[in-house]
Amino acid sequence: VVDSEYPSCMRLTERVDGSDLEVIARVQGVMCGRKFPPYLRNPVPTNPLAQIRSLRQHAKITGFGSADFETDYAKIEAIHGLFVQSATGRTVVPIQYLPYEGHLCIESHARYYTDRASAPFEKNLPFGPNVDPSHILSSIQPEELFHGPDNVVEYCRRVPAKEGGDFDPGLFKAGDLVEIAFSFVGIPIKDDKTLLVLLLRGVTLIDDAIRKVRRQ
Numbered sequence: 001v002v003d004s005e006y007p008s009c010m011r012l013t014e015r016v017d018g019s020d021l022e023v024i025a026r027v028q029g030v031m032c033g034r035k036f037p038p039y040l041r042n043p044v045p046t047n048p049l050a051q052i053r054s055l056r057q058h059a060k061i062t063g064f065g066s067a068d069f070e071t072d073y074a075k076i077e078a079i080h081g082l083f084v085q086s087a088t089g090r091t092v093v094p095i096q097y098l099p100y101e102g103h104l105c106i107e108s109h110a111r112y113y114t115d116r117a118s119a120p121f122e123k124n125l126p127f128g129p130n131v132d133p134s135h136i137l138s139s140i141q142p143e144e145l146f147h148g149p150d151n152v153v154e155y156c157r158r159v160p161a162k163e164g165g166d167f168d169p170g171l172f173k174a175g176d177l178v179e180i181a182f183s184f185v186g187i188p189i190k191d192d193k194t195l196l197v198l199l200l201r202g203v204t205l206i207d208d209a210i211r212k213v214r215r216q
Contacts, residue, residue: 001086001186007118007150010086010186010194012079024201027072028179029061032100033107036155036169036203037131047140055137057153057169058109059180059203062100073104076198083186083196092186092194108182108198110153112137113145122148130155130168154181154202167205175211179204 002013002020013020035058044051063069077095084092097105114122124146127137131153141147157167158179172178181202186194 001082006121007114008188010083012082012184022183024181024183025076025198026179026181027061027069027106028177028206029063029069029106031059031172031174031176031178032062032105033060034058034172034174035109036172037137038133038168038170039136040134042136042140044140047142049142049144052140052142053113053115053145054111055113056109056111057200058107059178059200060097060100060105060107061178061180062103062105064103069106070104073106076106079184080196083184083194087186087194090188090192090194092196093189095196106180106198108180108200110151110200112147112151113141114148114150116144116146119146119148119150122146124148125152128152128166130166150185150199153200155204156202157205169203172203172205173208173211175208176205177207177210179206 001010003009004011012023014023035056037057043055063072080092080095097107099105125148127147132138137147153169155167155169155172180200181204182198182200185197185199187197189195
């Protein structure tokens with residue numbers, strides 16, 4: 001776990017060829033909650049800065065009691081312990097994901113924007129065509145915020161014999177079998193506390209057949 005100055009946070013990294021690279025974890029599960037683009041209309045008509053800043057992409061998955069999912073959850077708890085050990089003088093907030101029908105869940109999210117003042121060395125990136133096809137997010141973006149590396153989420157569908165291709169995030173539905181990719185970021189909050197966030201990096205659709213059969 002290393003400290004980052006811009007933006008101020010803690011990140012889980014691994015040493016590769018002499019460089020610290022951010023760890024990206026992947027967990028498979030059934031989608032039980034989501035908030036994905038694209039927006040069909042302005043989500044904050046009056047454009048208050050605080051509301052625009054808080055806009056986010058969010059995924060919630062469950063394993064419905066599967067052993068593999070519970071093993072992945074235990075690994076996240078172990079990584080939380082690493083942040084507890086590294087957060088000198090700060091309290092790391094316990095992991096608290098609300099269950100789905102009594103089953104363990106994992107939640108991951110990423111905001112659409114980052115404050116310019118917190119990451120002055122990062123460049124503004126364009127929104128992907130499937131994320132902002134109507135240019136709503138780019139049109140409401142204020143000067144104080146930018147769309148940076150921590151705000152980019154890749155949406156894909158697994159294709160046989162291929163890594164996967166770009167996928168319209170609006171087509172993900174509850175009940176789909178998916179894989180979410182995320183990094184581990186400790187964000188300082190009030191009262192000398194740190195919140196461990198699973199920063200969403202990607203969502204891949206693995207199978208939607210079961211969901212479609214159930215709805216026929």
